[in-house]
Amino acid sequence: MTDQLKKYLFEDHSVRVQTVRLHETWLQAQEHHQYPPAVQKLLGELVAAAALLAANIKFEGSLVLQIQGAGPIALLIVECQSDLSLRATVKIREGHEMPTDGTMQSLLNADxxxxxxVVLDPRRKVPGQQAYQGIVPLEGDTVAEALQHYMKASEQLDTRLWLQADAQHAAGxxxxxxPDHGGSTQGDAAxxxxxxxxxxxxxxKSDELLTTDIDTLIHRLYWEETLIAFEPATVRWYCPCxxxxxxxxxxxxxxxxINDILAEQGRVQITCDFCGKPYEFDPVDCSGLFAAAKPMPEQDPPTVH
Ligand SMILES: [Zn+2]
Structure with missing residues (x-):
């Protein structure tokens, strides 16, 4: 079963509802990391939020959500492409261990x-165009509150979010x-x-998003309403490393x-910044790296004396 994101529209076209419940994607995000529950919750909620927001971007490119601060966690980052492939990671402040407990404020908002x-980065930019970047102070006790604050501060559409995450699921x-224009309902009715x-x-309820599949959840909440349902979209994990x-x-x-590293450590070990996947190159692999780059004998014949 793939991870899906579903979109609905209220019958009067004035309000959009979107849900996402990630399992495989979220397990893959954690494959090479060991996040304690408090960190799992924050990163998983940010992952769900990024998928929900990326589903509405109108260009081909990426949406990046970042929470950065001066606490034991330096950075939470999720990058979601417009095709809803995403990757995410946590950076611990230098000199700190991965914190075992804490809140968004205690982990990220020291001082x-x-x-x-929020960064919106179209793949094809017109000359001189830069990625759009919006920055607001980190406010609220949850990722949802921080994001709602961002949407309000940057005068975007009135948006509310409910986010939850544990080891198995990230959901939102x-x-x-x-906007009123284009809709059949204006003002008060909307x-x-x-x-x-x-x-x-x-x-x-507190864990309902995590434990309930999307269709059941939408029916449970909105069975008395008429919602227009759109084709579901697939969300997946993708790290290009x-x-x-x-x-x-x-x-x-x-x-x-490279030879210096080999002399010191016997091999070269690199870990992907995002997914944490380890790559190892032993001395034979390393000599292979440069062998191919050397000129071929035919191109550089030895001089005969
Ligand atoms: Zn990677």
Missing amino acids: DQGRFI LLIQRL SDTMHRAITLADTL TRERVASMLRSLGEVE
Whole structure:
């Protein structure tokens, strides 16, 4: 069963509802990492939020959500492409161990230095175009609150989020008021729809998003409403790191540097920054890196005296 994201629209076209419940994707995100529950919760919620927001971007490219601060955790980062492939990781502050417990505020907002950052990066930019970056102070006790604060501060669509994560699942529900133009309902009626959508979502119990499949959840919340359902989209884990990419990075370091590492450590070990996948190159692998780059004998014949 693949991980899916589903979108619905209230009948009057004024409010959008989206749900996501990730299992495989979330397990893969943790494959090479050991996150304690408090960190799992924060990163998993950010992963669910990134999928929900990326599902609405109108360009081909990526959406990045980052929480960075001065606590024991330096950075939580999720990168989600417009095709809903994503990767995510946690960076611990130098000199700190992975914290075993804590809240978003205690782990990331020491000295009020915490920031919530959103980057939208179209793949094909027109000349001079840069990625869009929005930064707000880290406010609230949860990832959902921090993100709602960001949406409000940057004057985006009125958005509410419910996010949950544990070791097995990362799940989220997004409710968003759509602009009046284009919809059949204006003003007060649309506000009523938004209010109803939120009130019903607020009846969710603490672990209901984690334990309930999407269809059951939507039926449970909105069985009295008429929702227009869209084709589900697949969410998947994808980290572009490969042994070949690591090899070309090592090649760019140069033979002298690589030989220094070999002399010191006997082999070269590289861990992907994002997924944590380990790559190891022994002395034979390393000499192979540079053998191919050397000129072929035919191209550089030995001089005969
Ligand atoms: Zn990787």
